[in-house]
Amino acid sequence: MKAKLHLVFSITIFFSCFCIYGQQSYWKTIPKKASFKSVSLTDISEAKLVLTLDREGFAKQVSPSLNAKSGQQVVHLPNNEGNVMPFKIKETSVLHPDLAKKYPNIKSYTGISLDGRYKVKLSNSHKGVQSMVVDLKNNKTTFVEPVSDQEGTYVLYDKKNGLSSKIGFTCGTEKGIFGMVNKSLGHTEKTIVPLVDGQELRKYRIAVSASGEYTQEMGGTVADALAGINATLTRVNEVFETDLGVTLELVADNDQIIFTNPNTDPYDDSLNSEVQSTITSTIGEENYDVGHLFHQVGEGEDNGNAGFIGAVCVDNRKGSAFSAANVPQGDVFDLDYVAHELGHQFGANHTWSFESEGTGVQAEPGSGTSIMGYAGIVGVNNVAANGDDYFHYNSILQISTYLETTSCAQTTALVNSPPVLTPVGDFTIPKGTAFVLEGEATDPDLGDALTYTWEQINDGLVTVNSFGPTNPNGANFRSMPPTSDPRRFFPRLSEVAQGNLTQTNPTISDTWETVSEIERTLSFAFTVRDNAIGGGQVVSDILDVHVIKAAGPFVVTSQASPQTYTAGSVQEITWDVANTDLAPVNAQTVDVFLSLDGGLTYPITLLENTLNDGSEEVLLPGNVSTMARIMVKASDNVFFAVNSSDFTIEESEVVLNFEKLEYEVCQPNDIIIPFVYETYNGFNENSTFSADVPGGLLAGFSPVAATVDDTAVDMTLSNTNGVAPGVYDITVTSTSASVTKSVVLSLKVQDGTFSNVTLLAPANGEVGVSLDAELSWEDNPLYSSYDLEIATDAGFSDIVESATVPFTKYKTVTNLEAETQYFWRVRPSNGCASGTFGTIFGFTTTQVDCKNREPGDLPISISSGAATTISTSVIFLEDLPISDVNVNLELDHTYLEDLIIKLISPQGTEVTLISNTCGSQNNINAVFDDDGDPLECSGSPAISGTVSPLGSLASLKGESILGEWTLEISDTASGDGGTLIGFSLDVCIEGAYRPDEDEDGVFDDGDDLCLGTPKGVEVDTNGCAIYRFAADNFEIELQSETCRVNNDGTITVTPFDTSITYTAQLEGGAGAVSVDFTDGQTFNNLSAGEYTLCITGTNGLIDYEEVCYNLVITQPDVLDIDALVDSGMVTVELRGSEFYNVELNGLVTQTENSKIQLPLKNGNNVLRVSSDLPCQGVVEKNLFYSSRSILSPNPVDAATEVYLGGYEGELGIKIFTANGRLVHTERRAVFGENLVLDLSYLAKGIYYLGLEKEGENDMLKFIKR
Incomplete structure (x- = not known):
């Protein structure tokens, strides 16, 4: 390009540059110190390097006197790897010439590395050097900035090295309508989009005011503030010149709007209007094109506001913007704040999608990461901690569209041709499958370093919660910075290798990439930048990737676990075709690739254009790897799959490397099959070649033997007429003194004879x-x-x-x-x-038959209280495939953005009609049809006419219509409500709906015995109306058995309507009995148990549906008691009655309680309990009580029981003979129970039992018999 910095040097200049490189000594690396402070790093240890700069030596190097004619110098700057390398730079002042004369030490430069890989923007002033180096190959931007408290010391970092966060930053710019792109972007015309191709550089006069706070932060003087402004705009110009063909120049009198005293500057709380007034009154409306205020605020108060979307060149608006930060310098302030707000001024809306703005350009998931995103400031919706230094396709389109409406720029012609793109076209891929998009572009200008982005451009609300494989709208893939690779894998290959094709609820450390598992259209922009210094050109291509439900996932099924193979061996690769060989995907052939690094790259092609039939054999090459992977990719499509496990390829001394394993030949032609004889690990024996061929076929080799690695060999198969047409195995063998290797090929011998296809x-x-x-x-x-x-x-x-x-x-x-x-x-x-x-x-x-069906429960209200979900449904009874579905919907609801509306088929397929769409607009009265107009929000109701849904109704095609179809409306926020007024489905099926004129669900040509049943009346399986007794028609009384086994229970049925003749059937007990009655019926002599009473009836005209009751006849419980003796009292627990007679030692107490306590006498106590039902009998117990211990029986044969009088506690037990010898001792814990002792081991005689209680001892004499 003639207008760019020329990088064509004479040999003399070339060598002089490297001479200078070898001589540079002004940059030196020094150790990092924790005490060092940087405005852009939270921790200096995160810096790539800390360097010192000899300012005097550097100043000499950038002095234009070194090359007065061209104004170009070679300086040395560190790149993103920390290597100091030569750059050819030229002064490109940000200051108007008159302003530059006032401040001759404030400079700005633009340059490119001698190898053409890096671009640089460099600012220099009395405040130090700041640089921004862009690696055009590896998509990295590196910054050099002064260490705050160490003059002459600099830090080198990139955005992934511990950047300071944007705590509390808020962009207050409200969405605007100017520059909005069509919301159907990517779904209409598929064509090359010339974003910035006018071959001109637009220069805009910018007035940047500085508040007193900003100036004090920069050092306190006007020159200090101007140096900071220069550094920021130098970096901003790098992005604007590259992406937009726009450059900014400070106005001549800019120093007049730099204020040094926070107490006397014109800025208070209304910065938008104050800066507009200040710039206009001081500079003059006619003397600037865009204005901005740089301001310093307290920690956590960072904010900005452009005032308007699209304000450049517009009087009374163009100077209303401000950017404010606690640290108003460094790349975060320069690019994430200032470039962002300037982007608004130049016509761009936000591209993030964690909230809805209704602008049609919210195509970055969550926070987004491009300049018009909100990276790092929206909590769980953050895609990255900080933004990247480029504009999204949507932003470039908005800005370029807006600038075409303006005329205030000073334009300079560029001899710089825009890139030339080859249209890629659209693709149809299977669901749940990875894919790769690859563009092609050339540039007529030699030396241009083209960079590429593939960005999804689907607009829609995408939060951390809605992001995922079933999201019907918005972006499934984050935007990535430009690279030198025209390809992008979706998801990135490192994720594919790990099997991470889908992602839900991503965090800031995740990739924010997911394939789609539902049918939808993913729209992409392929954007090409030529990165020309002095003003770039940018062109895009738009395409759609249609994900379909009827195919996929496409999966490699072989090599699913670690395996070890030998180089040169033949291995089978298998994959699940998953209907990708059929329409609409129609991928008839696939290519097979080999990776040696775990699936990050695939440099080796194993097969091309082999049938997509799910299986193929491949010949492994001589490459050795422990991390091999296989990729199978559609030949003429973009989708692919990778096997799920690394496998090992071990070295072989000899490899016979054939391009393929299958060959075809037409009789009587010969066929030459080439291969390469490869040797490894120093193998140098002489190998001869042979082939095992079917009889009649001849084989020859040239050469017949080989010793040297990479020897090309031709095998010729001749006399093909000597064999019948067919498929034959050909075994090719290499034989040496110690090694024999064989490969089996398949040869298809064909002729021109054909039989009819069956x-x-x-x-x-x-x-x-x-x-x-x-x-x-x-x-x-x-x-x-x-x-x-x-x-x-x-x-x-x-x-x-x-x-x-x-x-x-x-x-x-x-x-x-x-x-x-x-x-x-x-x-x-x-x-x-x-x-x-x-x-x-x-x-x-x-045939195709269509029917409209609507539910019977409308209208349904939607609460304005808490978030809620309502639903309604219709039922189809035919089991026939769907041809087409449309949804008719009428809904009143304020703030449609609250709503997610889905249609759910009987098979569970969900189609989203709208999802958080239309912002604060109200109401829907529309038909949702895949062939409808793109969904737009305007008017009242906001959605009307025939519109296409967010999801794909075509995904329902082929499903059976049989079952319940549900419309689900989720109101995700409180405060706004409404009403579902109307809903119906227009459903076309393949086949014919069976007749059902009375719509009772029983087909008229089948089981319907009662044609013409009134609509809405419930019918039975025969289609006849069902008549039911009134819910309160029967009074049923139960009488339980008076006593157990008396069998005197009764069930009495009394009807309310006595005009009906009833039939009652009672089952249970001894059997079943059926009785007719009109006034009532009693069933007598029933035993206790469960009964089923079923009643039918007729009045002579109407037969009533049977009603059944489950009934239980009870009987009195068994009378039972428990008695617990404790400290002279007995506690009696009573069960089996509601009234008890309790007799203790002849004294009777009557009670309705279930527990009673009575005193005992010493000795035997007789307890008798009865109820008021004589049939329950009497329960009697003898209770022995003594205040002292008593042993019984005595004499003792084997065991005896010791009555302890209800004692609780630790008990010592000792047994002595009559002469006092201790024969047994033990201790037990007792809890009021008697003590049972086994004394069978004692000999006959007289013994004494000693009992040691807490506080008293007993000694009992007993005789052992």
Whole structure:
């Protein structure tokens, strides 16, 4: 490019540059110190390098006197790796010439590295040097800035090295309508978009005012503030010149609007209006094109506001912007704040999507990361901690569109041709599958370093919670900075290798990339920048990737666990085709690639254009790896899959490297099959070649043997007429003294003879064939492809579809007409010739029938209280495939952005109609149809007419209509409510709806015995109306058994309506009994148990539906007691009655309580309990009590019981003989129970039992018999 910095040097200059490089000594690296402070780093240890700069030496190097003619110098600057390298720079002042004369030490430079890889923007002043180096290859931007408290010391860092966060930053710019792009962007015309291709540089006069606070922060003087402004605008110009073809120049009198005293400057609380007034009154409205205020605020108060969207050149608006930060310098302030607010002034809206602004350009998930995003300041919705230094495609489009409406810029012609793009076109891919987009661009200007971005441009609300594979709108993939690679893998290959194709609820450390598992269209912009110094040109290509439900996921199924293979061996690769070989994907062939680094790159092609049939053998090359991976990618499409595990390729001494394993030859031709003889690990033996071929076929080699690595060998197979047409294995062998290696090839020998293809389906004469019919025929291994024709006449004069396919099946691409007869035929081909069309089959397509159905529960209110979800549904009873679905919806609701509305099919497929759409606008009265207009929000109601939904109703095609269809409306916020007024489905099916005129759900041509039932009346399985007794028609009384086994229970039924003759059947007890009655009926003599009482009735005209009751006849419980003796009292627990007679030692107490306590006497106590029912009998217990211990029985045969009088506590037990000898001792814990002792081990005689209680001892004498 003639207008750019020229990098063509004479040999003399070239060598002089490297001489200078070798001599540079003004940059030196020094150790990092914790005491060092940087405005852009929270921790100095995160810096790549800390350097010192010899300012005097550097000043001499940038002095224009070194090359007075060109004004270009070579200086040395550190790149992103920390290497100091030579840059050719030229002064490109940000200051108007008059202002530059006043401040000659404030400079700005633009340059490029001698190898053309790096661009630089450099500012220099009495405050120090600041640089911004852009690596055009690896998409990194590196900054050099002074260390705050160490003069002459600098820090080198990039945005991933511990950047200070934007605590509390708020952009107060309200959304505007100017510059909005169409919300259907990417869904209409697919064409090259010339974003910035006018071959001109627009210069805008910018007035930047500085508040007293800003100036004090910069050092206190006007020159200090101006140096800071210069440093910021130098960096801003790098982005604006590259992305927009725009440069900014400070006005001549800019120092007049720099204030040094915070107490006397004109700025208070209304910065937008104050700066507009200040710049206009001081500079003059006619003397600037855009104005801005730089301001310093307290910690946590960072904010900015452009005042207006699209304000450049507009009087009374163009100077209303400000950027304010606690630290108003460094790349965060320069690019994330100032460039962001200037982006608004130049016509761009926000591109983030964590909230809805309704601008149509919110195509970055969550916070976004480009300049018009909010990276780092929106909590859980942060995609990254800080933004990147480029504009999103949508922003460039908005700004370039706006600038075309302005005329205040000073333009300079550029001899700089824009890049030339080759349109990529659209793709249809399977769901749940990774893909790669690759563009192609050239530039007429040699030396331009083209960089590329692939950005999703679907507008829509995407938060951390809604991001994921089922999100129907907005972006599934974050924007990434420009790189030198025209490809982008979705997701990135490192994630694919780990199996991370989908992502939900991502964090700031995640990739924010996910494939789609639902049917939707992903729109992308391929943007090419030429990065020309002095003013870039930018061009884009727009394409759609249609994700379909009917295919996928496409998955590699082989090598799913670690395996070890030998180089040169043949291995099978398998994958799940998942309908990708059929329409609408139609990927007939695939390519197979090999990775040696765990799936990060795939430099080796193993196969090209092999059939997409799910299996193929590959020959592994001689490359050794422990981290090998396989990729299978559609040849003429963008989707791919990678096997799930690394595998190992071990070294082999010899590898016979064939390009492929399958070959074809036409008789009587010879075929030459080339391969390369490769050796490894120093192997140098002589190897001879041989081939095992079928009889009649001849094989020869040239050369016949090899010793040297990488020897090219040709194998010639001749006399092909000597074998019958067919498929043969050819084993090729290399033999040396110590090593033998073989490879088996497949040879298909063909001739020009063909037989008719046998057609299979649809069968000849078949009727009711689907509109997207799948045709199939018998395979013949000698045929390479098949020509298919479908016509409306047997003579094939009206061919409606034709195709050539390698498979024996084909799915029609164009939907056929309903109830139409078609004819089809197939012709075989191979590499030798083509056959002829053979047998013709005919078939007739099914009819298509459409019906509207609506629910019966409308209207339904939507609460304005807490967030809520309502739903309504319709039911279809036919089991037939869907052809088309449209949704009719009428809804009153304020603030539509609160709503997510989905249609859910009986099979669970969800189609989102709207999702947080239309901001604060109200109401819907629309038909949602895939063929409708793009959804736009305007007027009242906000959504009206026939519009396309966010999701794809086509994803329902082919599903059965049978079952319940649900409309679900989620109101995600409180404060606004409304009403679902109307909802219905227009559903077309393949086949015919069965007649049901009375809409009772029982088909008129089937089981409906009662045609014409009034609509809405409930019917039975025969379609007859169901009549039910009134809920309170029967009074049922139960009488339980008076006593157990008395069998005197009763059930009495009394009807309210005595005009009906009832039949009651009672089942249970001893059997079943059926009785007719009108006034009432009592069932007597019933035993306790469960009964079922079922009642039917008739009045002579109407038969009432049976009603049944489950009833229980009870009986009195068994009378039972528990008695617990404690300290002379007995506690009696009573069960089995509601009234008790409790008799203790002849004294009777009556009680209704379930527990009673009574005193005991010493000795035996008799307890008798009865109820008021004599049939329950009497429960009697003897209770012995003694205040002292008593042993019984005594004498003792084996065991005895010691009555302890209810004692609780630790008990010592000792047994003595009559002469006092201790024969047994132990301790026990007792809790009021008696003590049982086993004394069977004692000999006959007299003994004494000693009991040691807490506070007293007992000694009991007993006789052992």
